[in-house]
Structures are given as C-alpha cells and as structure tokens.
Amino acid sequence: MxxxxxxxxxxxxxxxxxxxxxxxxxxxxxxxxxxxxxxxxxxxxxxxxxxxxxxxxxxxxxxLSEAERFAFRLLLKISGIGARTALAVLSGLSVGDLAAAVTRQEIGRLIKIPGIGKKTAERLLLELKGKLAEVGGAAPGVVADTVRDDILNALLALGYNDKEANAALKQLPADVATADGIRQALKLLSKV
The missing domain is CATH 2.40.50.140 (Nucleic acid-binding proteins)
Incomplete structure (x- = not known):
C-alpha cells in the first residue's frame, strides 16, 4: 500500500x-x-x-489532509458509492461542511453536488451519521446551536450559497436571536 x-x-x-x-x-x-x-x-x-x-x-x-482521506475511505464503504462519487462529494463540500450536513441531516446540501441524487444523498446521510463528527472539525456546540442553524437555513433558503451564508454567520454575535440574526446577516450580505 x-x-x-x-x-x-x-x-x-x-x-x-x-x-x-x-x-x-x-x-x-x-x-x-x-x-x-x-x-x-x-x-x-x-x-x-x-x-x-x-x-x-x-x-x-x-x-492534503488526513481528514479528507478518512472521509474518502468512509464514502467508499457505502454501497453504490465509487471513487468518482466520493471525489465529487469532497470537491463539493469540505469535510467540516460534510460533517455538519450529516449531523443536521441536510439533504439539500448534498443534492447540490453534481452526480448526487436524492436517494444517494439519503443513503449518505444514513451511512455517515455519527462517523464524521470527530474528523469534521465542527465543534459540537456550533452544530447543536439551533439558532445558528435556523439563521443558516434561512439564508440558504433565500438563495445564498454556503460560503456566503457561513461568512455572514461568523460575523454575528454569539447570543443573537434568530430574527435579529437573519436581519443582521442580510444587511451584511447586501454590502458585499
């Protein structure tokens, strides 16, 4: 090897x-x-x-990283996922974003990846559940924060991409309420 x-x-x-x-x-x-x-x-x-x-x-x-190789090998173990599909997943999402999507069961983020349909995305969410948390680099407090999840999902639903939504989310105060957070994030995004 x-x-x-x-x-x-x-x-x-x-x-x-x-x-x-x-x-x-x-x-x-x-x-x-x-x-x-x-x-x-x-x-x-x-x-x-x-x-x-x-x-x-x-x-x-x-x-370049052990986290990427680990995620690639996990993806290969899933029935129906070959090397090309595994590379597509890792090209479309960072390991941290993939771990967050699996933790939050966000099928929409996986379907955006070329070559990933609804059934494949559902299988990925099921098979990877609990296996990427320690590798993904997403802190448990951030993943469990429902207010931040709600703000992120609102921005994604409004048509912003993951990068834009997460950049705005990082600039918000830690104790922001959902409605205020969405308003502040939209103001930040409108300045870009």
Missing part, C-alpha cells in the same frame, strides 16, 4: 495531477479542495494517498 508521496508537481489537469517522485511520475486523482490548495507546477508537496486496485487497473488518489 502506498500511504504517502512527496515530490514535485509535474502536471496539474483537474482533477488529476502528476507527482514526480525520484523521476517516477505518479498520476493521482484529487478532490478539488486539495487541487486548489496545491502549490504550482515544479514545487514540492506531500500528499496522503489511497491506492485502489481493481481488475481494470491501479488507481491512486491524493489528499
């Missing part, structure tokens, strides 16, 4: 890179979250890897 590779980035063609390790070029498929955080071509990097051996070939997947 190949667990980690350190080398120079020879090529970057999303979602695949070629990592030159001692003159040998390893092709790795990476989630877009990893791809965007990689240094430029010719620069040195270290990737954690997952090697999949199938009858049609050997496939290597690379990740």
């Amino acid at each position: 190949i667990g980690r590779l350190t080398g120079l980035i020879a090529e970057k063609n999303p979602p695949q890179i070629v990592l030159d390790v001692g003159g040998i070029g390893y092709e790795l498929d990476v989630p877009m979250s990893t791809f965007y955080n990689l240094p430029g071509a010719g620069e040195r990097t270290t990737l954690l890897t997952h090697l999949a051996v199938r009858e049609d070939g050997h496939f290597l997947y690379g990740f």
